[in-house]
Every structure is written in structure tokens, then in C-alpha cells.
Amino acid sequence: MKKLKLTIALLAGLAFAGAAMTALAEDSKETTITGNMVCGKCKLHETASCQNVIQVGKDGKTVNYYLAKNDVSDAKHDDICHNDGKQMTATGTVTEKDGKEVMTVTKLEAAK
Numbered sequence: 001m002k003k004l005k006l007t008i009a010l011l012a013g014l015a016f017a018g019a020a021m022t023a024l025a026e027d028s029k030e031t032t033i034t035g036n037m038v039c040g041k042c043k044l045h046e047t048a049s050c051q052n053v054i055q056v057g058k059d060g061k062t063v064n065y066y067l068a069k070n071d072v073s074d075a076k077h078d079d080i081c082h083n084d085g086k087q088m089t090a091t092g093t094v095t096e097k098d099g100k101e102v103m104t105v106t107k108l109e110a111a112k
Contacts, residue, residue, distance in 0.1 A: 031094050033065060034111050038085035052077055054090055068104040076108050087111035
């Protein structure tokens with residue numbers, strides 16, 4: 001009986017560890033984009049509050065990447081709010097939410 005419980009606990013632990021590793025692998029696919037970063041509220045008039053948006057040209061169209069609010073993104077907002085923006089390079093993970101590309105940045109710097 002003890003061996004059965006131990007085996008079940010071990011299998012459950014391995015299944016949980018495998019699921020966690022799969023989730024981490026999917027989330028860790030970082031993408032780097034370069035484009036003009038503008039304010040989603042003040043320049044684009046698309047968001048209710050100030051939010052960084054990087055506009056990237058892709059296949060002849062402009063794709064807007066809305067940067068999720070975090071310390072990295074917020075630190076650069078004063079550079080672009082109430083003006084025509086600034087060329088920036090962002091690295092982070094991209095998800096789609098409500099038909100919009102949302103990027104959680106881990107690195108954000110002026111484009112070179």
C-alpha cells in the first residue's frame with residue numbers, strides 16, 4: 001500500500017513538473033521589435049489612459065504593439081508622451097488580447 005501511494009505521488013509530481021516546464025517554454029519565447037513608440041492616449045487616441053505603443057511596419061501595414069504596463073515600459077513613457085514618438089527597440093513576450101498585440105517588455109531602449 002505504501003509503494004502504491006509513493007508511486008502515485010511520484011507520478012503526480014512528474015506530471016506537474018512536465019506541465020510547468022511546458023508552460024515556461026511557451027512563455028519564454030521572446031521577440032524583439034523595432035519601431036516608433038508613441039502614446040496610445042495622447043498620440044493615437046486609442047486608449048483610455050497613457051500607454052506605450054510601438055508601431056511596426058509589417059507586410060505594408062502598421063502593426064501596433066501595446067506595451068503592458070510594468071517598470072520597464074513606464075520608465076520610458078515620459079520620453080514619448082505628447083510628441084511624435086521615438087524609435088525604440090523592445091524585447092519581450094507577445095500575446096494577443098481583444099484582437100490587439102500586447103507585449104510584456106523585459107528590455108526597452110532607443111533604436112540604434
